[in-house]
Every structure is written in C-alpha cells, then in structure tokens.
Amino acid sequence: MNQFSRPPIVPPPSEPTPPMAAPPPLPAKLDFTGERNGFLELVARGAGLELVTLGFYRFWLINDIRRHLWSNTVIDGDAAEYTGRARELVIGFLIALAILMPIYLGYFLISVEAEHLQAWASIPLVASFYVFGQFAIYRARRYRLTRTVWRGVRFWMDGSGWAYALRASLWAVLAIVTLGIALPWRAAALERYKMDHSWYGDLQGRFEGRGWELFKRVWWIGVLMPFALIVFPALPFLYARYKSEEWRWWISGIRFGEVTLQSRLAPTALRGLYWSVIGWYMVLSAGFGMIAGSVGSILVKLGVPVEELFLPGAVGKAAIIVLGLTIVGYLAFMLALGVVTRLYLTRDLWERVLQTTSVTNLAAAANVTARGDLATAVGEGIADGLDVAGF
Amino acid sequence: MSDAGSDPVVFFDGTSNRRHAATLAFTGALEISVDGETRAKWAYADIRRADSAPGTLRVFCQSAPPLARLEIRDAALAAELTSRAVNLDEHHLGARGVAKIVGWSLAAAASIVLVVLFGVPLAADRLAPLVPPAFERRIGDVTEQQVKVVFGDKACKSSPAGKAAFDKLVTKLRDAAGFDTSVESTVLSSDIPNALALPGGKVIVFDSLIAKANNPDEVAGVIAHELGHLKHRDNMRGLIYNGGTSFLIGLLFGDITGSSAMIFASRTLITSSYSREAETAADTFSIELMQKLGRPPKAMGELMMRITGKEGGKGLTIISTHPLTEDRLARMSKEDQTVKGPPVLTDAEWQALKGICGKGKV
Helix, strand or coil: CCCCCCCCCCCCCCCCCCCCCCCCCCCEEEEECCCHHHHHHHHHHHHHHHHHCCCCCHHHHHHHHHHHHHHCEEECCEECEECCCHHHHHHHHHHHHHHHHHHHHHHHHHHHHHHHHCCCCCHHHHHHHHHHHHHHHHHHHHHHHHCEEECCEEEEECCCHHHHHHHHHHHHHHHHHCCCCCHHHHHHHHHHHHHHCEEECCEEEEECCCHHHHHHHHHHHHHHHHHHHHCCCHHHHHHHHHHHHHHHHHHHCEEECCEEEEECCCCCCCHHHHHHHHHHHHHHHHHHHHHHHHHHHHHHHCCCCHHHHHCCCCCHHHHHHHHHHHHHHHHHHHHHHHHHHHHHHHHHHHHHHHHCEEEECHHHHCCCECCCCCCCCHHHHHHHHHCCCCC | CCCHHHCCEEEECCCECCCEEEEEEECCCEEEEECCEEEEEECHHHEEEECCCCCCEEEEECCCCCCCEEEECCHHHHHHHHHHCCCCCCCCCCHHHHHHHHHHHHHHHHHHHHHHHHHHHHHHHHHHHHCCHHHHHHHHHHHHHHHHHHHCCCECCCCHHHHHHHHHHHHHHHHHHCCCCCCEEEEECCCCCCEEEECCCEEEEEHHHHHHCCCHHHHHHHHHHHHHHHHCCHHHHHHHHHHHHHHHHHHHHCCCCCHHHHHHHHHHHHHHHHHHHHHHHHHHHHHHHHHHHCCCCHHHHHHHHHHHCCCCCCCCHHHCCCCCHHHHHHHHHHCCCCCCCCCCCCHHHHHHHHCCCCCCCC
C-alpha cells in the first residue's frame, strides 16, 4: 500500500448531544458526495494548465484534487477537510531540489571512486536511492495526514522516516530473496509501523491486518502472474483482483483507539475501472496515431520527403516545426491519459472504497483532544523528485 | 440520533472534536453561542470559507484557533453570513493567480531553454579546462575498466614489433600535436572497428580498425582525430554538457507522466548536435595534424567510408552523434594535398602493426 497510502478516512466521531435511548452501536456511514462531472472538470482544466505551464501547475492540481476528495468524504454526517496549500508543495519541491542536487553530485563522485576499485561497483549505490525513496514516502504520508482535519481536529504522525526506510528496505531484500512470498508480511509490517505512529488528536492508531490473511487471499495471483505475462490480457484481471483484495485487507485492519474499520469491497469491484483506463488508452493512442499519421501524409502530399526533413540544412527549420508539433501532441496525449487515470483510478476508486467501508464504535472517539504539529512538505518534494509520489 | 445533518449550525472549537449545536447572532461581529453561552466572536473581515461537502457552508476565522470550524447547513443563515463576510473567498486562487502561475512558468521555461542552448555549452567550454587532471584521469581509469568489461580485457602485447610500430606512430603524432608524454595508447582486440579517446589522455584503438586499414596514414588520421578529442577535452565537456542539459530538461518537464520519454528525446536531439560539433572540430584537428606531417588528411575519411559505407538516407541524421561519413570524407578530400612528408611507418613496421594482436590478419 506504500505508494497509495493516503490518510485514513477513518476518524472517530462524536455522538450528538442528546443521549436518547441508545440503540446498540450501529456502524457509522461513510459516504462520498463529490460530483463526477465536477471532478472531471477539475482534472481536465488542470491538465490544460499543466500543458501550458509545462507541468509546473501540478502542485495546484494535486492540491485541488486532494481538497475535492477530502471535503467530499463524509463520515457520520461530517465531511473531512484538506488544509494543505499548493504553495507548501512548491516550497517543499524547492527544498527537495536543494537536498537532491548535492546528493546527485555526491552520488556521482562516490560512484567514480567505487568504479575505480571495480568496474560496475557503483550499481549497489542505486539501492541507496530506493532507501531514500522509502523515506520520502513516509514523510509525504506524514505531510498529507497532518493536513487532514475532521471535526476541527487534525490527524498527525510521529515516528521516523529513516526508521521506516530501513524497515522497508530490509523487508524488500527479504521479499526478493523469497521470490515475493514475503510481500504480504512486508505490507503488514510496514502498515503496522505507519499506523502505530498515526494519530487523530490524542487517539492513537494501530493496524491489525496480518500478513498471513493477505497471503491466503492473494497467493494464487502471484502463482498465475508468470503465465499472465504470456497471456497478457489476463494481467488487468489479476491486478484489479489483487488491488481490491489489498484495499479490503488494509481498510479492515485500521484501528483508532476503539474505533474499528471494516471493508466489504467486492473482489471484482475494481475490475471495470482498470479496463476503462485501458479502453481509453487505446482510444487515445489511436487518435494520437491518426493525427500524427495524417500530418505525415500531408507533408508527403506537399512534396516534402519525410526523410529529408531530418537532414541538417535548409529543410532543418521544417523539421524543428514538425518536431515541436509532435512534442506538443505527445504531451497532450499523456495529459489526456492522466485525466482518464485520475478520473477512474483516483476518484472512482476512492468512491468505491469509501462506499464499502463502515466504521463501528465511533462513539469511542466522541471527545478527542487536539494534538500534534504540522509537518513540512519536504517529503512530498523529494517523493516528487524521485518519482515515488502517491496521490 | 446520530444523524449529524439535523443541526442547522454546528461549532467545533478547534481544541476537541466535540460537536456543539450552536446559535448565531449577527451583531458587530459574528457571535457563536452554545447552550446560551457565547463561545466565540468572529470579526466578519477575518472569516474565510473552508472546503466542505455540498450543502454545507464551512468557515473559519483567521484570528481564531486555526482549526475552529463553523458549519452552517441552513441556507438562509448561510446567505446572511455570506453577505457580511466580505473576504470570504479572498484566500483562494482566482483567475489572476492562475495567470500569474502560467506567466511565471513560461518565463522559467524560456530561461531554461536559453540556458540549455547558450549557457550550458559556454559553461562546459569554460569549466572543462578547470577540472583537475588527476580527477579527469580517475574518470578515465573508470571508463577504461568499463570498456574492458564490455569489450574484453584483451590488450594486444603479444607482438613486440607490432607494439614498437604502434608506439612509434603514436609518438610521432603526439609530438607533432604538442602533447606531453602523459598521453597513453593501447590496442585492444575487438571485432568492432573503432577507436576511443578516454578522459585523462588515453587513446584506445581496436585491432579490427587496423585490420581494415590499407595504409598507415589511415590509422594515423584516426589517432589524430582522437588526439583532437583529447586536445579539446571533449570528454569532460561532454560530461558537463550532458549532465547540465539532462538536469535542466528534467527540471523543465518536471513530473508530467511519461515525461521521461520527452526528456530522453529532447536531450538526444540537443546533445547529439553538440557531439556533431565536437566531432567536426576533432576532424579539423586531424586534418591540420596530418598536413603538418605532410601526409594526406583524406586517408582517415577513406577508412571511415570503407567501414560505414554511405550513410545518407539511412536513419535520422538529426539524432546521430557524428556527421555523415560522406560529408567528412568530402571535407577531408578538399583539404587533401600532395604527399610531402616521409611515410609515418616503414613497410616492415606497417606489417608488424597489422599483426599486433597476433591474429595474422590480412
């Protein structure tokens, strides 16, 4: 769940004032009230602005997506709130640049020294970037969690990003050694660390999911994977199945104090979403291919031999124009794909997961005292720089 | 009674998550009362909108605890407050804010493009001579180890006469080019007809290049070309240039999904044009050196032609790192001259050089 970890939508609620004849604690309702068209508009407009700003608008877009998702997540009648600001992400990104630049330079110098001793000795250094990425994942989660507010009290995290990175890396080694068999236990151990250090006000979180339970549900997917790589249309089925099992297991393991979460997400719940994205991917690539092809044939009709376009010299300018158009077209294609992915795999997935989640014993969190400090967005910046960012 | 939606006004004081059903009074400030007791007074000018689900107006006050929230589910009350709180949406990014982001992004992109096109080549040219020779040599050693892993560590030493002939050739060129004795060179056994200049002053010639050569002048021209790379410190310049452009282009395209393909494409385009310039400069160096020795500069071009064939119309010229072979040959032929100097090697030495790897090739 690393990449996808998001602040739990978990919170605890309170009982309204009048303590009438109390029925046994009914599970509280979780709901998602966001308009699908509203979200589509948000991400489409954001993609357009990303195109114009060559990607710099991403900080504002990510922030707006989170605000939309959080504020439409209604727990026991009260919506959550995301208080992060795009400005913080920009600053985090700049700080991360300042941190990553000397690291890249140091990496270069160390690898020269290592290669001096033994050719290709610098390859293990790549592993250090993995550790760093895990650190960033933890810190980014902490940032998002401290911006998550429900009923005037924020979530927050303690614990250490480096301790987490060390655990994640050692577990990754174990997973490699066991050919992936250890992956469910890795997920459970890491989630335990994250949730043990997550708080809602003065209410501490914990994680009760067991590696074994996840293993029982997904081992056959791991066995089928190698075959699915040959019969590749089977891949989305398996992946969607895995993701739904993982979500269900993850949500059902989350606790805050006495508050318990339970997920009823069906094993097939996410299948349609993944296939929709694949369908759109095909439609979009066909469209992009047709446009590129027709540009090429127009050039040929105009008597410009396509090959000569790329020769240096007089026609060179035409080549640059064609190339520029291709780059813009490609960017537009990627951004359109981003819109589709966000619509299905962020918003719709979020909605399906929420609507199958129930919270019991919310009364145990009726009077939580605010605690915890805000974390900086540096982790987000590093995660962005290393390309390990979740949502 | 857990239907939270039933209270028209709910107040959270920001210190606990307890839900307070509240009443509002619109006096000089917004008065929030819980159970008949005034809990907070918010100045209208400080009230701001917070995100919430549809149907709820959620506000906070800039001069109150940061997480204190007032939630109004009654449309009339919400309208009343909206009309009084004049700065309600002031903190949100408006059209002007977006225009500012777009404007500054374009300015940043323009400055990155300018730096890539003009700044980085300049920096590479100026910085490369400043790199300490010891460090450059270290990088050269590293590259050499990798070359040996890729092509096999088969330095040709078996034929002393061949080695002597090679050394004579290299020394002649080196002295004519004004290098000191720190420039080393070796012949490696490989099926790829090529030659390399490594950072820190080392020239590696693969023996199949020698095998394809018809006379010593052809090999001499190639070595002179590689010496040109050393003279211009092209390795260090390339390293600085590639590192700089990769970094800046990565910065430019940032995090758009799939941007790595873009980064790769634009980097290939830009750096290969830089590399073509460096190759042309090394050719110039080779031509001049051969002229100085009174030998034909065209020889190298003929050897290249024999190896690559005519290149025009094959592949994308715009991304290739070298100029077209036929163009290089044409340029060298133009600079060709009648042979004035003594041969660089005697016939016996030339035969020994051909057999330097002991394979007895033709």
